[in-house]
Every structure is written in C-alpha cells, then in structure tokens.
Amino acid sequence: MTTATTSRPTTQAATANRLDLYVGIHKALRHFMTDTLHSVGRMDTRDSADLARTLGQFEDLMTLCEQHIHHENDFVHAAIEARQPRGAARTAGDHVEHFAHIEALRAEARGVAQADDATRPGLALRLYRHLALFVADNFQHMNVEETQNNAALWAHYSDEELLALHHRILASLPPSETMEVMRWMIPASSPAERAQILGGMQAAAPAPAFQAVLDLVRPHLDDGAWDKLARALGVPQQPGLVNVR
Ligand SMILES: [Fe+2]
Structure with missing residues (x-):
C-alpha cells in the first residue's frame, strides 16, 4: 500500500491553519x-x-x-x-x-x-x-x-x-455543478464556513448569481442558521428587510 508522506514532520498545531x-x-x-x-x-x-x-x-x-x-x-x-x-x-x-x-x-x-x-x-x-x-x-x-x-x-x-x-x-x-455543490455544502458546513464560502461568492459573483445561491440554500437552513448567515453577509434576514447591518 502506497501512502503519501510528508518531506518533513508536521504537527497538528502546525497544520491547523493551513488551507484545506x-x-x-x-x-x-x-x-x-x-x-x-x-x-x-x-x-x-x-x-x-x-x-x-x-x-x-x-x-x-x-x-x-x-x-x-x-x-x-x-x-x-x-x-x-x-x-x-x-x-x-x-x-x-x-x-x-x-x-x-x-x-x-x-x-x-x-x-x-x-x-x-x-x-x-x-x-x-x-x-x-x-x-x-x-x-x-x-x-x-x-x-x-x-x-x-x-x-x-x-x-x-x-x-x-x-x-x-x-x-x-x-x-x-x-454553473450547474456549482449550484449542486452549494445545495449540499452550505447546509453541511459550520456557520463560520458558510460565511466564508458565501462571503467570497458575494464579493466575486454577479449579484443575481449570488442571490440564486442564497435562494437555493435557504430552504435547507433552519431559522437560527439563516439568521447567523444573513448577519454575516449583511443580507435581509426576512423578506422586506433591507439590511441588518
Ligand atoms: Fe477522491
């Protein structure tokens, strides 16, 4: 069995903050x-x-x-x-x-x-x-x-x-694959991970595309999770609210 090995020892503490x-x-x-x-x-x-x-x-x-x-x-x-x-x-x-x-x-x-x-x-x-x-x-x-x-x-x-x-x-x-991944990734991620993933998309993607992702994932988040995400992204927590920040 072949295994990937590191060229130098790495501890958990040393790798905890590496990009995964x-x-x-x-x-x-x-x-x-x-x-x-x-x-x-x-x-x-x-x-x-x-x-x-x-x-x-x-x-x-x-x-x-x-x-x-x-x-x-x-x-x-x-x-x-x-x-x-x-x-x-x-x-x-x-x-x-x-x-x-x-x-x-x-x-x-x-x-x-x-x-x-x-x-x-x-x-x-x-x-x-x-x-x-x-x-x-x-x-x-x-x-x-x-x-x-x-x-x-x-x-x-x-x-x-x-x-x-x-x-x-x-x-x-x-785009179809990105949407499929978001549908399963966002509900499965922690609040901090959701904010990081969608915050990056908010900054880089056209507004309609970003909104489409929010609309896709909203039904799969409970109210508490959605509130945390909406606050992190600065988007309305409920329809009709302009901005929570
Ligand atoms: Fe694999």
Whole structure:
C-alpha cells in the first residue's frame, strides 16, 4: 500500500491553519451521500413519483461523484504527483475502483426502475445495501485524502499556491455543478464556513448569481442558521428587510 508522506514532520498545531482544499467539498459529498442513502432506504417502490424523485437524486449523486473524481485527478492529484512522485497513488487507485462501482450501481438503479411490482422491492433493497457500501468506501477514502493527501500538499505547496489551485478548480466548474455543490455544502458546513464560502461568492459573483445561491440554500437552513448567515453577509434576514447591518 502506497501512502503519501510528508518531506518533513508536521504537527497538528502546525497544520491547523493551513488551507484545506478538501473540507468543503467533502462535507458536501458526505451530506449528499447520506441523504441519498436514506432516501433510497425509505423509497416507496409502488409510488411512481417517489421512485422517479429518489432515483433522480441517486443519478445526480453518481454524476457529482464522477465529476469530483475527475477534478481531484486533474487538479489535486496532479499537483501532488508534480512534487511528490506517486504521492497520490493510493487515492488514485481508489478512484479507478469508484468509477467501476458507480457504473455497477447505475445498472442496479436501472434494474429497479424497469422491474415489475413483485421484484422491485428486492432490487431496491439490494441497491440500498450496495449504495451503503459505496458510501462506506468513500468515507474511508475521503479521510485518507484529508490526512495523507493534505499532508503532502502542505509539505510541498504554500497556502498561496493552494489558493490559486482552488481558484483554478472553481473556475473549471459549470454553473450547474456549482449550484449542486452549494445545495449540499452550505447546509453541511459550520456557520463560520458558510460565511466564508458565501462571503467570497458575494464579493466575486454577479449579484443575481449570488442571490440564486442564497435562494437555493435557504430552504435547507433552519431559522437560527439563516439568521447567523444573513448577519454575516449583511443580507435581509426576512423578506422586506433591507439590511441588518
Ligand atoms: Fe477522491
């Protein structure tokens, strides 16, 4: 087993304030994965609307997982390998398995959609179990990335370089993918993280695009979380209020 190693020792205290490329997107993925797993588990296989909605969310998750793997391969793993050859070998190997796992799950989901009423419950339960194993694999994998891959990035790159890499990743995303990520990332993040992510977007994005993100995430935040976010961003806490600052 190949592991990413640092060229010099780093302590938790020394790395606590380093720029973390993984934390936000991985919180989004953990949220999206667990929500979808629960949705598949409680799906009413005799309700065509529930079936279509749940399998649609499942396919959206598979698509985002594929896109995420490509971004990590093209940007993050490439950066690690450029300064630490084979430093990303372990998680790159995981990615090959994840692509195959995604295709197998998609085939099972098609089987659920096409099944008759008698066989659909059994196939749905199989999909639920296998999606759970995919989620479990990804939870293990993301922890390796957040520890070993981050250690490699922090050993070989400055925060300024990592921030530039982060901006290149963000610039490569189509708007639809950015919106999908925000829908899951913002509710899964801490108040301070939400304020930082959306504050950056507020400063850089056109006002209508920023408003669209707020409208997207608002239904997924409780009132207390929304109040904290609105205060941090200086936007109305309730419709009709101009500014809370
Ligand atoms: Fe990964």
